Amino acid sequence: MTLDTNQITFFAFREEVQLTDSLGRSGVISTPHGEIATPAFIPVGTKATVKGVLPESMAALGGQALLANAYHLYLQPGPEIVDEAGGLGAFMNWPGPTFTDSGGFQVLSLGVGFKKVIAMDAETFRSDEVIADNKERLAHVDDDGVTFKSHLDGSMHRFTPEISMKVQHQLGADIIFAFDECTTLHNTRGYQERSLERTRLWAKRCLIEHGKLTAKRSNHPYQALFGVLQGAQYEDLRRKAARDLAGLDESGISFDGFGLGGALDKEKLGTIVRWMCEELPRNKPRHLLGIGEPDDLFTGVENGVDTFDCVAPSRQARTSAVFTQDGRINLTNAKYQRQFSPIDDNCDCYTCSHYTAAYLAHLFRSKEMVAGTLATIHNERFIVRLVDQMRESLRVGDFFEFKREFLGRFYSGNPKRQAT
């Protein structure tokens, strides 16, 4: 951004360590609400709350920033209310940096049952209208935007690049994302090409609208806009998307960073991320959208990702699935009823410091609300800390050793890695 010299100082990325044998790096993102040491995992508070956990606890467990979903906050309570409250952070009592996604992934996946990471052979099944069994498509995309049906009350709504920008400016997060079309791995090559061009044109419109809104709302803290790269599993499309969006400049306004988006074939995750990061400028941060499995986090960091977000740690925690060094376990399994020690001996979270697995097993079996709270604190701490440890290992130079050690143990009893 070059609109206002007072504002430009509020967002920056500084690379600190860059590996020589891979794209892995550590650095610092500076925002108006504080710094984020990268790589970092950003916990998700979909509706301006991490379900069941106070923001104070999220800060205590090491969360450096939180990400909320523009689609959900647009429907409820409405972006104008969050704006009047002083923005997302003030509204939810979170003083640190915040992110919002563009709403694109949510509206386009409405009712369809999209998955972010898919373990499958994407070559075997091709159709542009693939939807999950027994699901009704609730969104329709055209060149101007997306019309969708609210999952709350069935009312019809429309998002365009301009509306997404307006909503995200009202929400007021430090880092916001351009509106994009998220395709599935099942779409045909021809559709992916047309969709990528649509996303490029939407990215231009987002930059233009973002510039207008930034100038109009110059009394608000600066918001950094990240362009979102699509291109599915195709190398030429992924590289083109990165070059196109990195090269966009609308009257001096360019993207402050980049979101790596779209559905991703788990087996090719590292390769696809590498294609994009090789093309992207080193002086801007890269966020891998919606990824949070331990092995995927290592793959992302190794290939140049700076930040991640994912709802999985909290969503899984609420179903009693928690992380340990030896893999994921389910606390409702009979053997945990008498485990009078923490979920994970090595964990330094509030839950593991004060409670036993046996107590959590009891809370889950008796459906007590605090079960989800304590399990979420543990899972979020586990993943936040894991990425913090990756950052530390990048700094001291033993990233690959740490990766080998952690993954070897985590998946030892669980050879079939799970996709989220």
Ligand SMILES: [Zn+2]
């Ligand atoms: Zn713990």
